[in-house]
Amino acid sequence: MWVKKHLISMGDLSVNEITKILDTAKMFSVSDQSKIKTYDTLKGKTVVNLFYEASTRTRTSFEIAAKRLSADTVNFSAESSSVGKGETLLDTVRNIEAMYPSIIVVRHPLAGTPLLLSKRVRVNVVNAGDGPHEHPSQALLDMMMIRDVKKDFKDLEIAIIGDIAHSRVARSNIIGLKKMGANVRVSGPPTLVPKVIEKLGVKVEYDMNKVLKGCDVIMMLRLQLERQSQKLFPSKREYARFFGLNAERLKLAKPDAIIMHPGPMNRGVEISSEVADSSRSKILGQVSNGVAVRMAILHLLAGGGQLYENSH
Amino acid sequence: MWVKKHLISMGDLSVNEITKILDTAKMFSVSDQSKIKTYDTLKGKTVVNLFYEASTRTRTSFEIAAKRLSADTVNFSAESSSVGKGETLLDTVRNIEAMYPSIIVVRHPLAGTPLLLSKRVRVNVVNAGDGPHEHPSQALLDMMMIRDVKKDFKDLEIAIIGDIAHSRVARSNIIGLKKMGANVRVSGPPTLVPKVIEKLGVKVEYDMNKVLKGCDVIMMLRLQLERQSQKLFPSKREYARFFGLNAERLKLAKPDAIIMHPGPMNRGVEISSEVADSSRSKILGQVSNGVAVRMAILHLLAGGGQLYENSH
Amino acid sequence: MWVKKHLISMGDLSVNEITKILDTAKMFSVSDQSKIKTYDTLKGKTVVNLFYEASTRTRTSFEIAAKRLSADTVNFSAESSSVGKGETLLDTVRNIEAMYPSIIVVRHPLAGTPLLLSKRVRVNVVNAGDGPHEHPSQALLDMMMIRDVKKDFKDLEIAIIGDIAHSRVARSNIIGLKKMGANVRVSGPPTLVPKVIEKLGVKVEYDMNKVLKGCDVIMMLRLQLERQSQKLFPSKREYARFFGLNAERLKLAKPDAIIMHPGPMNRGVEISSEVADSSRSKILGQVSNGVAVRMAILHLLAGGGQLYENSH
Numbered sequence: 064m065w066v067k068k069h070l071i072s073m074g075d076l077s078v079n080e081i082t083k084i085l086d087t088a089k090m091f092s093v094s095d096q097s098k099i100k101t102y103d104t105l106k107g108k109t110v111v112n113l114f115y116e117a118s119t120r121t122r123t124s125f126e127i128a129a130k131r132l133s134a135d136t137v138n139f140s141a142e143s144s145s146v147g148k149g150e151t152l153l154d155t156v157r158n159i160e161a162m163y164p165s166i167i168v169v170r171h172p173l174a175g176t177p178l179l180l181s182k183r184v185r186v187n188v189v190n191a192g193d194g195p196h197e198h199p200s201q202a203l204l205d206m207m208m209i210r211d212v213k214k215d216f217k218d219l220e221i222a223i224i225g226d227i228a229h230s231r232v233a234r235s236n237i238i239g240l241k242k243m244g245a246n247v248r249v250s251g252p253p254t255l256v257p258k259v260i261e262k263l264g265v266k267v268e269y270d271m272n273k274v275l276k277g278c279d280v281i282m283m284l285r286l287q288l289e290r291q292s293q294k295l296f297p298s299k300r301e302y303a304r305f306f307g308l309n310a311e312r313l314k315l316a317k318p319d320a321i322i323m324h325p326g327p328m329n330r331g332v333e334i335s336s337e338v339a340d341s342s343r344s345k346i347l348g349q350v351s352n353g354v355a356v357r358m359a360i361l362h363l364l365a366g367g368g369q370l371y372e373n374s375h
Numbered sequence: 376m377w378v379k380k381h382l383i384s385m386g387d388l389s390v391n392e393i394t395k396i397l398d399t400a401k402m403f404s405v406s407d408q409s410k411i412k413t414y415d416t417l418k419g420k421t422v423v424n425l426f427y428e429a430s431t432r433t434r435t436s437f438e439i440a441a442k443r444l445s446a447d448t449v450n451f452s453a454e455s456s457s458v459g460k461g462e463t464l465l466d467t468v469r470n471i472e473a474m475y476p477s478i479i480v481v482r483h484p485l486a487g488t489p490l491l492l493s494k495r496v497r498v499n500v501v502n503a504g505d506g507p508h509e510h511p512s513q514a515l516l517d518m519m520m521i522r523d524v525k526k527d528f529k530d531l532e533i534a535i536i537g538d539i540a541h542s543r544v545a546r547s548n549i550i551g552l553k554k555m556g557a558n559v560r561v562s563g564p565p566t567l568v569p570k571v572i573e574k575l576g577v578k579v580e581y582d583m584n585k586v587l588k589g590c591d592v593i594m595m596l597r598l599q600l601e602r603q604s605q606k607l608f609p610s611k612r613e614y615a616r617f618f619g620l621n622a623e624r625l626k627l628a629k630p631d632a633i634i635m636h637p638g639p640m641n642r643g644v645e646i647s648s649e650v651a652d653s654s655r656s657k658i659l660g661q662v663s664n665g666v667a668v669r670m671a672i673l674h675l676l677a678g679g680g681q682l683y684e685n686s687h
Numbered sequence: 688m689w690v691k692k693h694l695i696s697m698g699d700l701s702v703n704e705i706t707k708i709l710d711t712a713k714m715f716s717v718s719d720q721s722k723i724k725t726y727d728t729l730k731g732k733t734v735v736n737l738f739y740e741a742s743t744r745t746r747t748s749f750e751i752a753a754k755r756l757s758a759d760t761v762n763f764s765a766e767s768s769s770v771g772k773g774e775t776l777l778d779t780v781r782n783i784e785a786m787y788p789s790i791i792v793v794r795h796p797l798a799g800t801p802l803l804l805s806k807r808v809r810v811n812v813v814n815a816g817d818g819p820h821e822h823p824s825q826a827l828l829d830m831m832m833i834r835d836v837k838k839d840f841k842d843l844e845i846a847i848i849g850d851i852a853h854s855r856v857a858r859s860n861i862i863g864l865k866k867m868g869a870n871v872r873v874s875g876p877p878t879l880v881p882k883v884i885e886k887l888g889v890k891v892e893y894d895m896n897k898v899l900k901g902c903d904v905i906m907m908l909r910l911q912l913e914r915q916s917q918k919l920f921p922s923k924r925e926y927a928r929f930f931g932l933n934a935e936r937l938k939l940a941k942p943d944a945i946i947m948h949p950g951p952m953n954r955g956v957e958i959s960s961e962v963a964d965s966s967r968s969k970i971l972g973q974v975s976n977g978v979a980v981r982m983a984i985l986h987l988l989a990g991g992g993q994l995y996e997n998s999h
Binding site for chain 1: 665685
């Protein structure tokens, strides 16, 4: 039975809850467009995507997930919203709530916003990314991929490489993977990987080559190019040289290590095309898992009962 | 039986028609997300939202209303439309009409645009706000709230306070409320409340404290902050002092007076948070009514027959 | 039986395939909003509109077509997409593909983009306009109109007038119409109608009055006003004088010649209002045909089986 009303952070989720989401997502997972099924879970119900940051894949992934559960979906974006008219975020959300949607999916540049909202409204809230804080649905889809390939998290060696300091993807993955028994090591330039991150229970190692040794999973993060103007790294070229994953460097990992990236990729910067397009890359599989995991989240928050295939 | 083909202005509607819309809306009204029902009225039909002004709540309210009647909805916005390519409004609308939607919901900055369109096209037109002129669906949702609480409009004392001169919400409410037998008084700075407004049959009183005395309903209008640069009021602080509704001032109204606001609110300007969040505030109820009233409008324009709950 | 997986260009289509699309579109064609039917073809399937150029009518036409086949539709636009984040087009499309849509409808400013994509992805691709290259669904809806009125293409005399050099509409129509046995002549200022266009099998004639003589169909193209700043024509007024279609000039064509325009129109420039609004103008009929043709394209690409009316 599922009892949580909101999905705000990986920190909130128990091992059982993570397992329940991944098991449910597995039921929604297909290997081929022709096998897509739709379900009645959210028929006649409304899912609102409230995005205060531009997004393609996450918003679309939630939108497609909601539609495959037969929801009506409505998209709000910051630009067209009343935010520009001086309305408070809470008033905006309460207004949306007053139209009686079932679930609000919210992305916001400020850490903690979805948590705050979830305490002040009655509608179910899903965090689709809050500043540098958390991005739980991304971590869950990543974990789904790791479990698909590696079967179990126990004692896996997982390397996360890049801008750890600003990455909600890294943060949510670290929390979730640790909880499930994996070991996590991180690497990147010291300006983007503060030593204090070790408090999350990860090992910091600034030499990427050392980090790769013995890894089962390599999770590359997107380099936010705007960090360059903030002087947090000198050049794309130098970044690629020290922290880019290429075929040569990949040999340092275990022979069956898989490669992941949350997208969008900077090819030739944090990851070479040869690696990104190799059979060991699970990057597109992550995207497919994203829809399945988001269907699972919406299905569970909506009550999580018996699955009825759409009658058509 | 419903015969009107378009919903353009409160001035067009008879007492019977207003009552019919409010009665129909009542059938669509729910008190809780779990009680939402959807209907077959617009199944297989298309509703186009054609918005030449940015809007969140009105567009979304119409979109959700249409979807709960099983319509397919398509959103047009001015930015992405062919307007920027020099096409006339009428050509744009005739093009949309040629794709055979059932209803076009139009918001436009120029007063009279929906009326003009309704005379030149065959498709049903709903006015979702035309410049400073009318916003009939807003007036109807406000009137629904007043009727819900006060049971009857006859001899009610209703105060509308703020920028009466530029407010289509005020205008549509004044026309509708007068028609139903209520008395309307208005207040605000003389720059925003011209004496000539009395021609609509309302009483103008520049002292807000006097206006509140004996009121059953207080309708606060949003202060358009851009009016300040037009020198129509000196400062937000001074505006709040003379025309803001706060707990102290509220005591002047009847003890059971209700408070309304079309949103988005400027908290601390035209309304204090204490008042906005009090049990006498009906502001979120107005938003809920908005969906019900718009379902009623779309249902009636689409033929208004028997209601069939969506078969799922 | 339909075998093509993608719809990329008129050049790809055989006479039989063009006929099949037009025949299928005819089944979807209605003369009135009340006769609209919806079908189950794409029930539970997703159609993605991926538009890298602003568009109203084409995107909406595809969106409505998809919805009338019961598809879920998702709109991507260039602005909100990851393109701005440095992702390659191919990565964006592969990401969308990984969410398992059935069909991607793509518009892109670069000629050849849809073809390139179709070779690299497994999902069905529809070209909704690629730079100055092709716009096959527009040509097909134009051809549907011509066939509706003239019954057969054989030996028809068709004039296309305007900016032939930059027009994907002209290009796709020329290819399709020639294939079906029509004769095509083009006219416009020499800066916009290079003599080399005769290689497509059309006759170039710079005197519009001569071109009109004996025409069965007059297809006026939209004048892209930005061509003026490129010095490709001197003024709108002069353009209208030499290449605008007005009632006087129309007398030169056959008495039963029809007038077409892909929209949006510049009234008073390439076409006078008198002509655009006359009974011989098929401009709004083209828009209606657009939905029917796009339903046919989506239906055929999705397998093209038996048509099942939506069960409601």
